[in-house]
Amino acid sequence: MSGCQLKQFSVQRETQRWCYDLQIPAGQGIALMGPSGCGKSSLLEAIAGFIPHQGALWIAGVDVSQQPAQKRPVSYLFQQQNFFEHLTVATNLRLGFAQSHPTAEQWQAVLSACEQLEVATLLDRRPAELSGGQQQRLALIRTLLRPQPLVLLDEPFSALDDQLRDTACQWVKAQLKRQQQSLILITHRAEEAEQLTQHRFSPKDFLHTHKNPS
Ligand SMILES: Nc1ncnc2c1ncn2[C@@H]1O[C@H](COP(=O)(O)OP(=O)(O)OP(=O)(O)O)[C@@H](O)[C@H]1O
Structure with a gap:
């Protein structure tokens, strides 16, 4: 089955x-909302394979629950963008592709995305020479253009003003549809959740609290 499925995860x-x-069909998304500490990032970290989990995780028809993080078909945008500081923006973007060599078509898609998100003039700079909002848009491009079936975005528009946020949101929506990627989005903004996802919930609703033995 395409898309993503969590079973007793x-x-x-x-x-x-x-x-x-949970089930997220290909090309659709869910938003994780709710107060600080309720478990939003923990779910993304477990899906990405950075912290342990139990149960099954199916992505694009494969149970990846036993796979290590680096093998999971997941593209993850953290709150910190994690660029390599000693490399140019262009080289950082290339690293998102297999063997760091995007095809001509993939690189054209990167350049086109950079134009749309108004960062095309920044490709020769180092990350430290960018504003927070510029870094965030470039990190979004790197994350969305990696050809992975599941995309995990943690507050991806937080450094953007309203106009850029709207542009970036529309671009993300078009990418997900074009590449039929599933999305799990962490956001505090209802309008972003409504624009990009079909379902919203809080991890609080899935919480079982254990009492420490006394
Ligand atoms: N490395 C860790 N070790 C132990 N407990 C942790 C760790 N990271 C987070 N927690 C705890 O797990 C719970 C869920 O945290 P998580 O970061 O998933 O919440 P969140 O909803 O993403 O919060 P925020 O909106 O503040 O980022 C919290 O009680 C937190 O204190």
Whole structure:
């Protein structure tokens, strides 16, 4: 089956445990909302393979739950953009593709995205020479153009003003549709969730709290 499916997928942080049964069809998305500390980032980290989980995780028809993080077909944008500081923006963008060699078509898509998101003149700079909003748009481009079936975005528009936020949101929506990627989005803004996803929920609703033995 295409898309992404979590079956009895459980994540543990000390005394807290969340258990999820979710399905996200290809080209569709869900938004994780809710207060600080409710478990939004923990779910993304477990799906990406950075923290342990139990249960099954199917992505594009394959159960990847036993795979290490680097093998999972997931493209993840953290709140910190994690660029290599000693490399130019262009080289950082190339690193998103297999063997760091995008095809001519893939690189054309990168350049076109850079034009649309108004960062095309920045490709020869180093990340430290960019504003927070410029870094965020370039990180979005790197994340969305990696040809992975599942995209995880953690507050991807937080450094953008309203006009750029709207432009970036529309671009993300078009990319997901064109590449039939599933999305899990963390956001505090209802309008972003409505624009990009079909379902919204809080991890709080999936929480089982254990009492420490006394
Ligand atoms: N590395 C860690 N070790 C132990 N507990 C952690 C760790 N990281 C987070 N937690 C705890 O797990 C719970 C969920 O945290 P998580 O970061 O997933 O929440 P969040 O909803 O993403 O919060 P925020 O909106 O503030 O980023 C919190 O109680 C937090 O204190």
